[in-house]
Amino acid sequence: MHDIHTIDPVTRIEGHAKITLHLGDDGEVADARFHVTEFRGFEEFCKGRPVAEMPGLTARTCGICPVSHLIAASKAGDAIYAVTPPPAAIRQRRLLNLGQILQSHSLSFFHLSAPDLLLGMDHDPATRNVFGLMQAEPEIARRGIRLRQFGQEVIAAVAGQRIHGSLVVPGGVARQFTTEMRDRIVADLDEMMGAATATLELLVSVEDRFERELHSFGEFDSIYVGHCLPDGTWEHIDGKLRIMAADGSMLVDQLDPHDYREVFGEAGKTDSYLKSPYYRPYVDGDDPRPGMYRVGPLARINLAERFGTPVADEGLAAFRERYGRIARSSFLYHHARVLEVIACVERIAALMEDPVLFEEKVRSQAGINALRGVGASEAPRGTLIHDYEVDGNGLITAMNLIIATGQNDLAVNRTILDIAREFVDGPQLTDGMLNRIEAGVRAYDPCLSCSTHAVGQMPMAVSLIAPDGETLAEVRRD
């Protein structure tokens, strides 16, 4: 194989990336690679710092999902303190994570992906963005902005501020939840429920237009990984991990995240700062690809039997009627995301009625009781694992962060390859093909700042590289 196309930078995702498409001698796409080009090094510079500082420090990995890191870091801290946070603290954390998933999904769906879905993949790139959406479909854009605002407002009400609030700490949370906080949230609940269900109706009504994308945007067998309760109810913060095979059979259920190393390996790469976690039992040798698995909204709804809330469950039943019990196409991440938005609104509403949420005792105190702690939760993009080792004084000696986007890396590569094979024809890069490759990546809502613990915005670039290594074409978008 020789010819290589490069898409550099990839746009409307969070972080910096480029894509190379390698052509074979027959002119067909032989391989596709997603390169994350930035590095931050949290796992290194956190060494020597106190474990109590980790929620605040690791949350700085990302401005989109700081809450996810706050929670995973605090849970790792809980494990090192060997304490169980009080019930009110666990509920506050749940509320915060629901707000986080809601706002991040709304950002992904409305601000980043809706321009593709509602304006069309071949729409003029100059207006195929959230501003174009505002002009063409102001009511839909407004709905998206309001949903995201509400998610942020939930976070602000509980944690004090929208981004990098300081609420979650090892052992629980820092403050009691008050009726004033509740009042800030409940005022908008009805509007949000209406906005979320209208969004699902809208998505269902346009999905038929994307038959070709549905079958080419990562429609393949893979393992699915995520949190799930033992009875099969959708879970996002507590409980253990479920690992399901492509046919829906259970590979591992209720795996304690503390033992993740037993089943997950991590492959480093020479051409990307993104690590590629894989399912260890399926890998024999250096190639991690047989161990490819998917995390995130699609994986979570494949793993779960039910959301456990009526409106979301109704949507899930209709989804399954249409796409089967196990949805294979990564294009359906969008649909899964919207279903989760509904579930988040319903669960937030239910929590507002829960008297335990308001209890005074919110923090368990302890010293260093274990020298290793693993904390896991569901970030909007999938399972997030923080693994810390500390010395006897509670200073970090080793750290491993397993980020959702990294876990989807092998699947993202495979998706790009599938799309390129479907849409790339010959040595020229066409707009339609580029748009679809980008949209394919966007379906995963990758957050590269988190996944490489890297910095920056996310423009994207694609290169088309010839069999002899010559760059035939290069497209860059900032």
Add this chain to the structure above:
Amino acid sequence: MSPRNGRPNVPVTIDGQDVKAFEGESILELARRVGVPIPTLCHLEGLSIHGGCRLCLVDTGDHKLKPACATEVTAELDVTTTNAEIREHRRRIVELLFAEGNHICAFCVSSGSCELQDLATEHHVDHIHYELGYERHDVDASHPKYVLDRDRCVLCTRCVRVCDEVEGAHVWDVAMRGNEARIVAGMDIPWGESSACTWCGKCVVVCPTGALSFKGRATGEMRHDPELVAFLARARDEGEWIDRRAEA
């Protein structure tokens, strides 16, 4: 500020205002008494004068600026506490403190209760014009109750002085010189191994930054209480805790 007898009778001009100072009063004491703000960092009422941070520099008409905390008033002294030159000096001092340490407010335990942070805000420090040192410092978390993070230490020596002068334990000292200078417990042993430490926590409450904090506190959770020392010193000087019933 110890109580003074009599009436102030030394004529001084401070920022154009004619006032009367006590004999032996420092410019800083006078300024605070008459309501003229002068920023400080190392200075703390109730402790001895250190004069190290140079943030309280004022213009007395001399050929160089002088630290208000360590300069006594003299008759007919004309003091300017702030002008463009002084403001620039102070801003640069704050920048140098940031450049010298590893001060990252975003996840600091003392964010929101930090005098360095307040000084940076007050002096409009939004950039550091000096090359950052990125010096490697150790965190000493060996004490069961407290943590010392030398990354955040500005060497104000409040901890050294309060431990020596108020608690009487003298756990802390400054070791080495220049860039190497650092706060050490005992003869440079882990704090938790210091038999002199009484666990009183005065050093922690007077620390102006996140260098000393209560163990287990997360981002923004530390609240210092430096005024505690003035209260203790005043009570000690006035013998508030001595039972005088027997004398009567």
